[in-house]
Amino acid sequence: MEERQLAIHVEGLNKVYKLYDHNRDRLVDSLGLARKKRYREHYALRNVDLDIYQGECVGIIGTNGSGKSTILKIITGVLNETDGVVAVNGRISALLELGAGFNMEYNGIENVYLNGTMIGFSEKEIDEKLQDILDFADIGEYVYQPVKTYSSGMFVRLAFAVAINIDPEILIVDEALSVGDVFFQAKCYHKFEEFKKQGKTILFVSHDLSAISKYCDRAVLLNQGVKLGEGSPKEMIDAYKRVLVGQYEMPETGGKGGLLQDKDIRAAAAKADGGTVNENVFGNGSAQENNSKENNSAENEASASEKSGRTALKKHPRTQAQGVNPQALEYGTKEAEIIDYYVTDGNGVETTTILKGDPFTMHMRVHIHEDVPAPIFALSIKNIKGVEITGTNTMVERAFLEGVKAGEELEITFSQKVRLQGGDYLLSLGVTGYKGDSFTVYHRLYDIMNLTVISDRDTVGYFDMESDVKVARL
Numbered sequence: 007m008e009e010r011q012l013a014i015h016v017e018g019l020n021k022v023y024k025l026y027d028h029n030r031d032r033l034v035d036s037l038g039l040a041r042k043k044r045y046r047e048h049y050a051l052r053n054v055d056l057d058i059y060q061g062e063c064v065g066i067i068g069t070n071g072s073g074k075s076t077i078l079k080i081i082t083g084v085l086n087e088t089d090g091v092v093a094v095n096g097r098i099s100a101l102l103e104l105g106a107g108f109n110m111e112y113n114g115i116e117n118v119y120l121n122g123t124m125i126g127f128s129e130k131e132i133d134e135k136l137q138d139i140l141d142f143a144d145i146g147e148y149v150y151q152p153v154k155t156y157s158s159g160m161f162v163r164l165a166f167a168v169a170i171n172i173d174p175e176i177l178i179v180d181e182a183l184s185v186g187d188v189f190f191q192a193k194c195y196h197k198f199e200e201f202k203k204q205g206k207t208i209l210f211v212s213h214d215l216s217a218i219s220k221y222c223d224r225a226v227l228l229n230q231g232v233k234l235g236e237g238s239p240k241e242m243i244d245a246y247k248r249v250l251v252g253q254y255e256m257p258e259t260g261g262k263g264g265l266l267q268d269k270d271i272r273a274a275a276a277k278a279d280g281g282t283v284n285e286n287v288f289g290n291g292s293a294q295e296n297n298s299k300e301n302n303s304a305e306n307e308a309s310a311s312e313k314s315g316r317t318a319l320k321k322h323p324r325t326q327a328q329g330v331n332p333q334a335l336e337y338g339t340k341e342a343e344i345i346d347y348y349v350t351d352g353n354g355v356e357t358t359t360i361l362k363g364d365p366f367t368m369h370m371r372v373h374i375h376e377d378v379p380a381p382i383f384a385l386s387i388k389n390i391k392g393v394e395i396t397g398t399n400t401m402v403e404r405a406f407l408e409g410v411k412a413g414e415e416l417e418i419t420f421s422q423k424v425r426l427q428g429g430d431y432l433l434s435l436g437v438t439g440y441k442g443d444s445f446t447v448y449h450r451l452y453d454i455m456n457l458t459v460i461s462d463r464d465t466v467g468y469f470d471m472e473s474d475v476k477v478a479r480l
C-alpha cells in the first residue's frame with residue numbers, strides 16, 4: 007500500500023497570550039522589573055495535535071475566537087508558537103487576513119511582484135505567471151491603481167489570484183472567500199477541485215458549513231483553543247452544531263485524539279484563566295452574559311409582565327449563540343405570549359443548523375394570560391434578503407384548539423423536512439386570532455431565529471423540488 011506523505015504535522019501546539027489589565031503592568035513586565043506575575047495567561051491554542059496529508063482538503067471549523075486563524079498563522083509562519091512542534095513539507099501559499107503581505111501604496115501589479123518574491127519566486131518566474139494572475143483576478147484597469155483604492159471584493163480577487171497561481175503545494179485560506187461575489191467564489195472552489203486532483207493540499211477555515219461539507223475530505227473542530235475532534239465533515243458539523251447550542255457531549259474521551267467533553271474544556275480553560283470554572287462553553291463568559299442580557303427580549307418581557315400584574319413566567323433565556331436574533335421585531339397584545347422557541351433536528355437534538363433533506367421541528371411554547379377563543383399559531387421562513395419563502399399556520403393546517411383559558415401553557419410544533427437550498431434563513435413566529443370579527447395579534451416575533459441549512463447539492467431557486475430525474479436512451 008502506498009504510504010501517505012505528511013504535508014503538515016502539528017504536535018502539542020500551544021499559543022499563549024499574556025493579557026494585562028493595565029499598560030503599566032505590561033511596561034514593568036517588559037522591562038523585567040516585575041516581582042510578581044502581572045498578567046493573565048490566555049490560551050489561544052492548547053495542546054493541539056494535527057496531521058494533514060498530501061492531497062487532502064481539510065476544513066477547520068469552530069466558533070469565533072476558537073483559535074482557527076491562530077493555527078493557520080502559526081503553520082504559515084506569520085505567528086510564533088509558544089511551544090509545540092510545527093513541521094511543513096511543501097511550499098505554502100496562504101491567504102490569511104485581507105491585506106496581509108500587500109503594500110497599500112503599491113498598485114495591483116507591483117503587489118503581485120511583491121507577494122511572489124516574498125514566497126520565493128524570481129522576477130522572471132512571476133513574469134511568466136502574471137497574465138494568469140491578472141486573468142483570474144479579472145479586475146480590469148484597477149491593476150494599475152494603488153490597492154488602497156480597492157473594495158474588499160477586488161482585494162480578495164487579486165490576493166486569491168496570486169495565492170493560487172504561484173503554484174503552491176499547500177494552499178491555506180482563512181475565510182477570505184466569503185468576501186468575493188458568488189461567481190468569484192465558484193471560480194475559487196473550482197480551482198480547489200483542480201488542486202485536489204493535482205494532489206495538492208488545502209487547509210481552509212470557513213464559517214460556510216456548506217463549503218466545508220462540499221469540498222473537504224476531513225474537518226477539524228476547535229473550541230476555546232482545544233481540538234474537540236476531527237473526522238468527516240458531516241460528523242464534525244454535527245458536533246459543531248451541538249457546541250453552538252451548548253449541548254456538546256461526546257461519549258468517549260480517553261487517549262490522544264479522543265474527543266473532550268465540555269466539562270474538560272471548561273476546566274482546562276478555567277485553569278488557564280485563573281481557577282474558576284466558567285459554566286459557559288461558548289468562549290468569553292462575560293461577553294456571553296452581556297449577550298443574553300442585551301438580546302434577550304424574553305427577560306425584559308418578564309419584568310414588563312410583572313409590572314402589569316401578570317404572573318412571572320419561567321422563560322428559557324435564549325441567546326444569540328442559540329440562533330436568536332437580537333434585533334427581532336416584537337409586538338402584540340400579549341394576551342397569549344410566546345415564551346420559548348427552538349429548533350430540533352431529526353434526533354430531537356436542539357440545533358440551528360440542519361442538513362438539506364433532513365427533518366426538523368420548530369417548537370413554540372405559549373403562555374395564555376387571558377382567555378382566547380381560537381388562537382392561530384404560525385411559522386414563517388424568510389431568506390436573508392427578506393423574501394418570504396414559506397410558512398404555515400394552525401388554521402390552514404386545520405389544527406384547531408378552541409376555548410383556551412388563562413393560565414394554560416401550550417406547546418406547538420411544526421415538523422417538516424428541509425427542502426430549502428443551503429444558506430441562512432430567518433424564522434418568524436406568531437399567535438393571532440379572531441375576537442368576534444376583529445383580527446387580533448396576540449404576539450408576534452419577527453425574524454426571531456436564524457436557521458442555517460447546509461447543502462452540498464443545491465439545485466436552482468429557493469427550494470428543492472426533489473425531482474425524480476431519469477435519462478433514458480431511446
Ligand SMILES: Nc1ncnc2c1ncn2[C@@H]1O[C@H](COP(=O)(O)OP(=O)(O)OP(=O)(O)O)[C@@H](O)[C@H]1O
Nearest residue numbers: 023048049050068069070071072073074075076077
Ligand atoms: N494578539 C492577541 N492578543 C491576545 N489575544 C489574542 C490575540 N490574537 C488572538 N487572540 C485570542 O486568541 C483566541 C483565538 O483567536 P483566533 O483569531 O485564532 O480565533 P478564530 O477561531 O479565528 O475566530 P474568528 O472565527 O472570530 O475569526 C481568541 O480568544 C482571541 O481573542
